[in-house]
Amino acid sequence: MYSKVLSAFIKGVSIELVDVECDISSGLPIIDMVGLLASDVKEAKNRVRTALKNADIFLPPKRITINLSPANVRKQGNIFDLPIALTMLASLGIVEKGKLEGVLVMGELGLDGSVNSVNGVLPVIAEAKKMGVKNFIVPLNNIEEGKLVAGVKIAGVSSILEAIDVVNKDGYVLTYGRDRVMFGEDFINCKDFIDVCGQESVKRAVMVAAAGMHNILMVGAPGTGKTMIAERIPYILPKPSIEECLEITKIQSIVGELQSDGLVMERPFRAPHHTISKMALIGGGNVPHPGEITKAHGGVLFLDELAEFKSETLDTLRQPLENERVVINRNNGNYIFPASCMLVTATNPCKCGYYPDRNKCSCSDVSVSRYINRISGPMLDRMDIWIFIPKVDMKNVQNGKCMSSKEMYIKIENARKIQEERYKDSQVKYNGKLSGKDVLKYCKLGKKEKEFLQSIFESKGISYRGYYKIIKLARTIADLEGCEEIGVAHLAEAAGYRNEWRSM
């Protein structure tokens, strides 16, 4: 008897549907599995047999053939246990064969017949829905994820017996999805910039970076608050839209890092250690797996101790940062991972970390510039904002104004709205991503401003690329201030953030 059910496997962040077929015929008692299977899929045979036995379902001594089609794509993962079990049951007549067709099943089996949770439920359901699949059976622990997709029928099961019931008795529920995300208006539970005192100029720079999605490099001695500042950046970025939330949740679902049951509503903050490998950073492996830059998609990628990263590791980031996606080529096809994130980096100014405080640092000027030059030139060039984090003066901590995350958030949101309006007919979304040609198109300068920029250009000896970066930054600063025209003060501030490191 032949039967068939749908399942899927994840390829990068997209999915591919798989037909799981089963046929039971007379012959020597054996379970045969075909279809270019990785060993984790082949092992499903033993799990399924034992799980069925422990659920008091006895397999007849017959030849059972399982095929996963298309047979030319290598399949990997633990989600095929449940679909295999269900087709076998359909072939045996325990499950109604007609009702199983067109149902997408995923789940891992325990030896006692229980169904364990799996990764990637949300992307599978979202993508399969687009391909016309209506009914889904997923592990009970993953049901909340599945319910985020509207207009499908879904059932969560905790054991093989429940799964049989669901199929036979149509125990699916219709999902309504989430059309709107409710965010708390308060900033009580988040890490707030109000805790960062006496660093107003740094906060200002961070705000500029966040408003225009500019990459930022913070230079400062240990303990000046670089990490503290970076951790707070995700909360001042505009709240993610429902699409963005789904994207973020999908990625977390694939990598198995989904913490809560449902939708992720916070922007991710990833801070990989500086010993990270190339593959872990941008993604890779035999079967490509998303890297840190993809896990930071929609949020912040924070690279602390930038100078300690291997330069070849950092250089792999160059293209993904530019294209906002990672493309990994394998002979069975290209894997594309989204990688649109804000890059925040930090480094000590020198080996001992205390330059220019000569009471503590005795590094020579050469060793200081050598330290910073461990970061490759093209990488440093991508840092639109360089900000030195001064040692906090206790006097300033006690008095003086201190911007809170809420104030910063409001300003940034306004600046983003202005950009949205400006770039509505364009591919670009943020000032930080403007190309040289776009700069001329969108950032018009007056005569006075041009002259001012020219004089900076001549006296500070900045590069031609630096020239455009200053204009882009000035555009963001003007947006933050709500100014339509870029003024001299905006250009001056932008130039102040673009200090190429002083060398002897």
Place this chain on the structure above:
Amino acid sequence: MKNYWYWLVSVSDMWFDKIRKLMEIFDNPKDVFFASEKELLQTGVLNIEDVAKIMASKEVNLDEKLKELEDKGIKFTCYGEVDYPDKLKKYEDKPYVLFYKGDLPKNNKSVAIIGSRSCSSYGREISENIAKELGKVGVDVISGMARGIDSYAHIGCIKGGGSTYAVLGSGVDVCYPRENIGLYTDIVTAGGVISEYLPGDEALAWHFPYRNRIISMLSDVILVVEAKEKSGTWITVDYALEYGKDVFAVPGRVTDVLSGGCNKLIKNGAFPYTEINDLMEHLGVKKNKKIIKNKFLLEKDFEVVYSLLCLYPVGVEEIVQKTDMDIGKVYEILIKLQIDGAIEEVYSGHYIKKL
């Protein structure tokens, strides 16, 4: 005699102290050259290995070696020659041989500007500025071409159009530190690079204390700009005191580790440096015309920002806090002042006044 001197210093392991002891016995290197093995051993200065080296070295073709030096543009002089600097003659531990590129110091007034290798922006500005003023009135600046204060002293003097001399702890054709190669060529044109070590010798740690004594000998006044309480600079100062030179020190903030040595020096009786005319008067040099201070006619806002700056770096954060101005406005003023050359950004977001 010159050739015999060159022969003697080029014998391997023939350090200054050994030569000095030999000179007490033999009076000149020619006698050493013609002394027998037995005579050399009897001096008690040399051991068998040294004597063997001396004997072996006699077979080297000296003329060829001297030709090689000439081709490289390296000149050399020894005690007793006409071009041997007068300033060195009176000292007992004077170098017997000097290799040099460019010129040797004449009998001009000279000041040694010395200090820490890792200096602050304060030390940098001060040493560069003093050297520049000295260069303008024709006072020679002597230093060691090390990183930090030394380099800035040479740079300043060259900017002022004066002659500056670097005494090296390596062979005269070895540029140490390597990154100073640009400065090295400038010094050769504007003055000279001098060393008592053989061309090609590496910069070894024990060379430097000996090098410092030559810096002391060549200068009339020693000026210490920035030095910690424990520093190689004190070797030069000790020599200076031994030779009876006057020592000036640039005072600094009492909390600065880098100025700790200078302040201590002043406490112990060194002349405090407060303005360039102190030094000029002491040297008996005719003062430069009234020194025109950088005085800019500034708008009120500019004046407010400019007055907050000093020789120690001040951050943007602090300026904004103290002036209560808009951050964009502050940057605008800072950049305009930079374009005018009134201030300098020493590192990202931190500014100093230019002297």
